[in-house]
Amino acid sequence: MLFWEYTFPNDDSPPIWKDTFKENYNARGDAPLTIGRFSYEDLRQKFLTGARTGDPDVIEGVLAHLTEYIKAGHLEPLDDRVEELDYFDGFVDSALDAMRYQGKLYGLPYTGNGRALIYRMDVLEELGQEPPETAQEFQEIGRLINKEVDGIQAYHNCTKDGSVRAFQEWMSHVYQHTDQLYVPEGDAWALNIDADTLGQIFDNWYYQVWAADEPLGNPDQLGTGWQVNDPGYLNGQFAFIECGTWLRGWTTGTNINDTDATATLLNENTGVGHLPYGDGGSKGTFLEVKPIMMNSHSDQKDAAWDAIATFASPDTMNAMGEDSPGNAMTPVHDEVESTIDNENWEPFVDVFKTGRALAKVGWGPVREPFYRLMQEVSYGKTDPYKAGTKLHEELTALESEL
Template sequence: MPAHRSLAIAAAVLVTVPGCGLITAQTGPNTLTVADYYTAEPGNTALTEILRACGEQTGVTVVREVMPRSQLVPKLLRDGAADTLPDLVLSDNPDLAKLASTGALLPLDGRVATDGFYDSVLAAGSYQGELYGVAPGVNSLALFYDRGVFAEAGLEPPTTWDELRETAAALTEGSRYGLALSAIGTEEGTWQFEPFLWGAGAELTDLDSPEAVTALTFWASLFSDGSVSSSALNWQQSDVAEQFVGGHAAMMINGSWQLAALDAEEDLDYGVVPLPTPNAGDQPATPLGGETWAVPRGERQERAVELLDCVLSPEHMLEWARLRADVPAHPDIAARLVEEQPELAPFVASAPSAEARTVDLGTGYPAVSQAISTALQRVATGQLDPAEALARAQREAADAS
């Protein structure tokens, strides 16, 4: 039998590593099942290879069930109700609270080696003070800038909000905007606004606070100045990167996952710096992104924990982060990777202070996220002013909880 075999079943792909087989109720004690949404490269191949190596090391056969991201959590919730969950799950960290709230996940404190990991990484994997998920690598946001455009204008990358606004306005010319960002009415828009929200001292639990109004007022000024295209209301972060690569934006707010694509552009000379803050010397407050591994309770949970420990080992943590331009969960491994990839330095610098989006809100985060992204759209299109939009967002989030 071939080492890797894929079968299309109900919009999912089953990949057996290294043998062949399907997920069934009779899956043996030496076969572990994994559910994830890594359908695209390089994550798909990287994950397959890491699981293959760890399967050999721990003496198990690993069966991956790969499906579109939008299908993963609904399927896991159905499987949990039917008591047919896989042995390991890799999901987006904001989804962990929903899974943990069902009682189906195994607490990982004392079971998985996480000594020395960033506190922010462990916070992102926690629900109600208990660790249920661990990420091998994480991502966040930074400011990318076109070195050629800045050199021609005789400007330096901005470090404060005032400098960001002034620089973006100065570099807006013709078909080129000073700044590109995502303001789409989904979690991507909220994710990109959160550094402004937290930077102003606001919290996700108090959307209509004076600090939150300050943040949204500044954010909106970038649109009213004409420094950000109104099309940003429809842009995903991949669209933002396309605008930057195409020379239609002198700066962009984006994540470390864009580095490989940018490096492939031969004519693009870019730099990356930490996100500007309200005041010089402040630490950027970026949201913590990335996926967490979790272990559902079950007969094979101890074998699953053993496999997860291997996945989180320094060797595999570095391999995973290197391929995905993630920040490794352990500072020592992160320092090693920055030596290889210096452009990751701003992302590594922000990791200790990065914010886990569900720490305070738990399962209530999606409703708050949607309320924020809707408020952004209302303000950018002139429907409401920042204070009105955030007051409505606070009510909508409360009604949905």
């Protein structure tokens, strides 16, 4: 039984979660278990092109993958099997609803969070500033930081082509202006945002950050992803990033320069808040719910189900919280204890409540023009509002294909 994932911690910490999963799986089933690790970009591509071989039997991923896999015919519905689970009724409704497509359940959730603004409390205090609520306040404070504070850049976001995180960050700001980017219209989908709003998002979060005369970010870091974003904050390089709960427990590993300094930063100097929003916007963010799913082409579906039922069980998820505390700060099951142990991080609970799950469209065609135009704006090659108009045209043209 082959399981592909990119979620177990991959550092020097004790593998409590992974070991608990393997022990619980062995107690439930007898098919030998093999675990393969790939980045989410590679995992998605390998599964879309190779799932018909039957490998892997089980795959973990992000929510955007689920719809793509369904439309490709690669996921097995789980409705009949979940009836045997004594813990099934304990899942948070919004997390479970995110796993459904056209009335069928295609995965079980195991972790969830709302994307939040992570900020340096000590830096804001030094400058006499409050956490920003609007995009304008955010930009003003960011430029003040770049001018007045040595050794730190105001902000970083992900601009790597094809980056899952870049897409999630963009959707977080989309959800500040609309509940869904696409809404059902008969048997098709209709785009649910105007061109000017798309242009404003490009302006606030890409042009002002990277291409303006006084950029908030470091232009030398253009085109980078989470590999710069998250460790950069943890190593004290940025005052603001957009991130999820996993950051809380990341104090060791090859990406961390000084474990003690990072622990102090997270425990004493980090605050959490809602993402700043632009004109006409309000509180809202990308709801990340990660699924574990079964390959419809697997020839070991009973063993695959054993792995899914074990992985998404409260016992395994509580071990996840012990091993990777950030993953259980806003748990998706009522038998899983939140790992929030610091009042500065408690706002994540409120952020989680404003999260919106992706509509069940095929997101691959949507992401392609976003990545292209996002980079054009970030590199200063296209006016953000012209990019908004172009993106609106291209996303509208996709309505009948989704």
